[in-house]
Amino acid sequence: MARICSIRGTRVRSGGRIHRSGLAKKKGGIGRHVTKVVKRTVSPNLQVKRIWVPELDQYVRLKLSCRALKTINKNGAFVTLKKAGLL
Numbered sequence: 001m002a003r004i005c006s007i008r009g010t011r012v013r014s015g016g017r018i019h020r021s022g023l024a025k026k027k028g029g030i031g032r033h034v035t036k037v038v039k040r041t042v043s044p045n046l047q048v049k050r051i052w053v054p055e056l057d058q059y060v061r062l063k064l065s066c067r068a069l070k071t072i073n074k075n076g077a078f079v080t081l082k083k084a085g086l087l
Contacts, residue, residue, distance in 0.1 A: 007068035
């Protein structure tokens with residue numbers, strides 16, 4: 001199952017993490033040194049939720065990011081789902 005938000009389309013992103021070695025100067029070492037950049041993935045905070053839509057008089061099951069959940073709370077379920085093309 002894809003890790004994509006139904007409303008916003010947020011998906012897994014890839015990025016880089018700087019890999020350092022050595023002991024910090026304030027801990028008695030000679031300093032930290034960058035040795036390489038390691039690939040990593042950043043996953044969205046996805047939740048599977050049942051949302052009540054009063055206009056349809058039924059529940060809708062969605063995979064949402066937390067940001068999309070805040071959007072639904074602010075604008076209402078029916079308006080947000082209609083704008084996303086899910087209704």
